[in-house]
Amino acid sequence: MSESNKKNSPSRRQFLTGAASVGAGALAAGTTHASGPDPLITQVQDWASGTGDGVDVTPYGLPIQFEQDVVRRNVEWLTADTISSINFTPIHALDGTITPQGCAFERHHSGAIELRKEDYRLMINGLVDQELVFTYEDLERFPRENHVYFCECAANTGMEWAGAQLNGAQFTHGMIHNMEYTGVSLRTLLQEAGIKPEGKWIYVEGADASSNGRSIPLEKALDDVLVAFKANGEALRKEHGYPVRLVVPGWEGNMWIKWLRRIEVKDSPVESREETSKYTDNLANGIARKWTWVMDAKSIITSPSPQAPIKHGTGPLVITGLAWSGNGAITGVDVSIDGGKTWVEARLAAPGQDKAMTRFYLDHIWDGSEMLLQARAKDATGYVQPTKTQLREVRGLNSIYHNNCIQTWWVNESGEAENVEVS
Amino acid sequence: MSKYRKLIVTTALAATLAAPVYAGTYGLGRPALPEEVAAWDLDVSPNGTGLPAGSGSVMDGEEIFADQCAVCHGDFAEGVGNWPKLAGGADTLDHEDPLKTVGSYWPYLSTTWDYVNRSMPFGNAQTLEVDEVYAIVAYILYSNDLVEEEFVLSQDNFLEVDMPNRDGFILDDRDKTEYSVFNDSCMSDCKASVEITMRALVLDVTPEETAAKGAAVEVAPVEQSVAEEVVIDDIVALDPELVAKGAKTFMKCKACHQVGEGAKNKTGPVLNGIVDASVGQVDGFKYSKPMIAAAEDGLVWTEEELSAFLTKPKTYMKGTRMSFSGLRKEKDIAAVIAYLRSFSQ
Numbered sequence: 002m003s004e005s006n007k008k009n010s011p012s013r014r015q016f017l018t019g020a021a022s023v024g025a026g027a028l029a030a031g032t033t034h035a036s037g038p039d040p041l042i043t044q045v046q047d048w049a050s051g052t053g054d055g056v057d058v059t060p061y062g063l064p065i066q067f068e069q070d071v072v073r074r075n076v077e078w079l080t081a082d083t084i085s086s087i088n089f090t091p092i093h094a095l096d097g098t099i100t101p102q103g104c105a106f107e108r109h110h111s112g113a114i115e116l117r118k119e120d121y122r123l124m125i126n127g128l129v130d131q132e133l134v135f136t137y138e139d140l141e142r143f144p145r146e147n148h149v150y151f152c153e154c155a156a157n158t159g160m161e162w163a164g165a166q167l168n169g170a171q172f173t174h175g176m177i178h179n180m181e182y183t184g185v186s187l188r189t190l191l192q193e194a195g196i197k198p199e200g201k202w203i204y205v206e207g208a209d210a211s212s213n214g215r216s217i218p219l220e221k222a223l224d225d226v227l228v229a230f231k232a233n234g235e236a237l238r239k240e241h242g243y244p245v246r247l248v249v250p251g252w253e254g255n256m257w258i259k260w261l262r263r264i265e266v267k268d269s270p271v272e273s274r275e276e277t278s279k280y281t282d283n284l285a286n287g288i289a290r291k292w293t294w295v296m297d298a299k300s301i302i303t304s305p306s307p308q309a310p311i312k313h314g315t316g317p318l319v320i321t322g323l324a325w326s327g328n329g330a331i332t333g334v335d336v337s338i339d340g341g342k343t344w345v346e347a348r349l350a351a352p353g354q355d356k357a358m359t360r361f362y363l364d365h366i367w368d369g370s371e372m373l374l375q376a377r378a379k380d381a382t383g384y385v386q387p388t389k390t391q392l393r394e395v396r397g398l399n400s401i402y403h404n405n406c407i408q409t410w411w412v413n414e415s416g417e418a419e420n421v422e423v424s
Numbered sequence: 425m426s427k428y429r430k431l432i433v434t435t436a437l438a439a440t441l442a443a444p445v446y447a448g449t450y451g452l453g454r455p456a457l458p459e460e461v462a463a464w465d466l467d468v469s470p471n472g473t474g475l476p477a478g479s480g481s482v483m484d485g486e487e488i489f490a491d492q493c494a495v496c497h498g499d500f501a502e503g504v505g506n507w508p509k510l511a512g513g514a515d516t517l518d519h520e521d522p523l524k525t526v527g528s529y530w531p532y533l534s535t536t537w538d539y540v541n542r543s544m545p546f547g548n549a550q551t552l553e554v555d556e557v558y559a560i561v562a563y564i565l566y567s568n569d570l571v572e573e574e575f576v577l578s579q580d581n582f583l584e585v586d587m588p589n590r591d592g593f594i595l596d597d598r599d600k601t602e603y604s605v606f607n608d609s610c611m612s613d614c615k616a617s618v619e620i621t622m623r624a625l626v627l628d629v630t631p632e633e634t635a636a637k638g639a640a641v642e643v644a645p646v647e648q649s650v651a652e653e654v655v656i657d658d659i660v661a662l663d664p665e666l667v668a669k670g671a672k673t674f675m676k677c678k679a680c681h682q683v684g685e686g687a688k689n690k691t692g693p694v695l696n697g698i699v700d701a702s703v704g705q706v707d708g709f710k711y712s713k714p715m716i717a718a719a720e721d722g723l724v725w726t727e728e729e730l731s732a733f734l735t736k737p738k739t740y741m742k743g744t745r746m747s748f749s750g751l752r753k754e755k756d757i758a759a760v761i762a763y764l765r766s767f768s769q
Contacts, residue, residue, distance in 0.1 A: 074631060075631075076629075076630075076631055077631065078506075078629065080506060081496070081505055081506035081507045081508075082506075082507075082679070082690065082691070084546075084547075084678065084679045085546070110543075111543070111546070111547075111549070111679075112675075112678075112679065124456055124460065124461070124464055125453075125456075126456055126461045126464075126465055127465075131455060132455060132456035132461055133453040133454065133455065133456055134453055134454055134455075134456045134460065135452065135453040136453075139452045139453050142450070142452055143450060143452065164622040164627070165622045165623060165624040165627070166624055166627055166629055166630075167624060167629065167630050168624040168625060168630040169630060172630060172631075189450075192449065193449045193450060193452065193453065195449075204467060206467070210543060210546075210547075210549035210550070211543050211549075212542050212543055214467060214542075262464070263464050263465070265465060265467070267469075269469060269471075270469075271467045271468075271469055271538070272469065272470050272531070272532050272534065272535055273467065273535060273538060273539070274535050274538070274539040274543075277530055277531055277532065277535050277593075278524065278526075278529060278530050278535065281593065283517060283522055283524070285518065286518055287517035287518030287522070287592065288517075288592055288593065288594055289517075289529075289592060289593050289594075290593070290594055290595070290596050290597065290598075291593045291594070291595060291596070292595055292596050293596040293598070294596070295596075295598075297598070297602075297606075307624075307630075335609070335611070339618065340618035341614055341615060341618065342612075342613070342614055342615055342618060343611065343612045343613070343614065344609075344610070344611045344612070344614070345611075373618060373620075377609075379609065382603070383607060384603060384606055384607065385606055385607050385608055385609045386606070387602070387606040387608075391605070391606060391608075395601050395602055398520070399520075399521075399522055411620060411623075419623060419624060419625050420623075420624035420625075421620045421621075421622060421623050421624065422620070422621045422622040422623075423618050423619060423620055423621060424615075424617070424618060424619040424621055
């Protein structure tokens with residue numbers, strides 16, 4: 002490497018000045034003509050002359066150094082401690098629908114534990130014909146399924162109830178990820194143990210100190226719940242419950258028990274901490290809703306957004322974002338550039354899939370004027386994502402959870418975006 | 425749209441084809457032994473199912489709470505900093521900022537017992553005796569003015585405790601209150617005017633955009649610690665492998681302690697330069713009485729003292745606030761001390 006560096010050092014200098022002028026040109030509006038030959042093209046660059054890394058350099062790769070800012074971030078003032086806390090997926094910088102595991106949000110109640118496959122045990126007990134214990138190897142011998150599902154924390158956008166607070170799609174909407182899971186249907190495991198007729202609920206808990214137990218009605222447990230051990234083709238990450246987690250499609254992330262260690266069949270719910278004192282939705286009259294499991298249809302424009310401003314000036318602009326619904330497939334997404342006065346239908350990158358993320362695009366010609374950008378999701382049940390005002394009329398300001406309101410980004414004439422609320 | 429519909433049909437067909445055939449059972453796994461079920465099946469239900477026999481008084485609870493819980497939840501269950509408040513908040517649920525505590529919000533006492541028993545104290549879960557759990561729960565009730573000072577909670581009177589917000593919950597009713605009205609898909613002339621009513625930049629609570637802290641535990645570079653010659657000797661003697669192991673072991677301590685550049689006092693004090701330092705000297709940390717007494721006696725955290733403390737904190741120093749059961753393996757202790765030694769002041 003040092004050899005090739007020496008050889009190319011004059012061109013490196015020119016490359017640096019050249020790069021600066023290219024950067025300046027990019028700010029100008031519309032199609033520009035080259036002011037002179039581009040040294041990146043006319044001169045032989047290091048990478049076109051020397052050699053790159055060998056195949057033994059990176060046995061398992063991380064993103065290239067230039068993508069170092071595409072990372073999870075947390076908001077320090079949200080919680081007392083990072084051990085029992087949450088961070089946010091950099092959705093503003095991602096595209097497509099699959100969230101890479103390495104930057105998919107984490108939520109722990111007692112920290113991300115390290116549990117070896119060899120030490121893993123899963124117990125099914127309670128109202129079953131035969132109480133059973135499975136090893137990790139046992140789970141691998143059951144018939145396997147693959148499904149893509151979104152996992153959204155019930156508190157996603159929860160800081161925005163009272164008003165526009167956090168300036169970035171990552172912070173307002175980043176408690177979500179979307180992965181392809183491989184695992185065994187929970188139905189298969191429950192059938193292996195045999196459910197007694199009195200069994201109406203299951204109670205599921207994790208192996209970590211918080212245990213994070215949740216009750217799930219048997220109907221859902223026998224429907225589409227998955228006991229997953231792979232995500233996006235590889236083992237789950239430690240922070241997402243390695244070696245085994247529960248996948249509860251369309252329902253709030255808190256129920257997706259990580260480090261799953263026990264499934265108890267019961268005749269009634271446990272009413273654990275996570276389903277009474279937390280994850281219940283306070284209404285204006287002081288009464289709280291409980292068992293609000295489903296995540297309703299929601300969408301967010303990921304770019305442009307506060308962390309992803311428009312840098313290229315007027316002309317063609319890709320407006321893009323994500324939509325999802327816990328009640329079924331996304332059937333359409335509308336986008337408004339005037340704060341909801343008029344809407345146009347965005348293009349879905351692929352037809353909506355059941356309880357999975359959909360990517361949408363609006364190929365727009367920006368005239369350089371201010372925009373109040375909004376997106377509005379519609380799902381297979383006919384549901385249309387509500388405005389903040391509509392939500393507040395029903396629930397007041399103290400719900401914390403399940404805020405699926407339409408988000409507004411105010412894009413100014415220089416292309417910068419801000420989280421705002423509009424009338 | 426017709427193109428889409430066709431695609432959906434194809435996907436549905438493919439899904440049917442890919443689904444495995446369910447034919448009875450597979451004969452996998454093994455029967456769970458009664459001892460195993462007993463060890464893990466700890467949940468307690470609102471009707472008392474799962475509650476073990478035992479009892480505990482408010483008076484005992486106060487003492488245990490001060491030792492085990494107060495460091496985060498406050499002496500009176502009022503909460504320290506951002507940690508959960510367990511008491512107060514009566515009649516605030518319909519206010520602008522409702523205070524949701526065991527007394528004001530939690531509908532069932534079983535939830536408190538269950539959670540304390542299985543998940544508390546934070547960083548040292550599942551170490552409390554049954555009677556201690558009863559006593560702590562009794563004290564939390566007392567802090568909420570729900571029982572008298574002489575009260576003793578047991579499996580016999582457990583269901584008699586009246587939880588104020590027992591009837592404060594309704595089942596999810598979104599299908600009736602929301603789904604029928606959240607269907608506005610107006611495309612044009614949807615409103616006359618649009619005004620910006622609130623801006624996030626004015627509030628200014630968004631974190632600065634910095635690259636996330638490295639996921640791996642940072643081992644302090646040796647150069648950073650070369651302040652005094654004495655320190656150099658120490659550092660040179662440090663085995664980098666042992667330090668790395670210690671960094672891993674320190675994960676257990678991170679719930680309460682920070683170390684390294686920018687470390688702050690949390691539940692426990694900052695541990696920079698703790699090895700060979702005098703006991704109880706970290707600025708701004710509120711130590712327990714026995715720790716203050718040890719400091720006054722001039723105790724120094726030598727490797728020997730630290731080892732003894734870390735083996736069984738509560739035996740070494742009765743009354744310490746450190747709610748950690750201790751490190752069982754000698755090599756873990758040596759590693760964590762080596763790791764701490766890699767951080768000078």
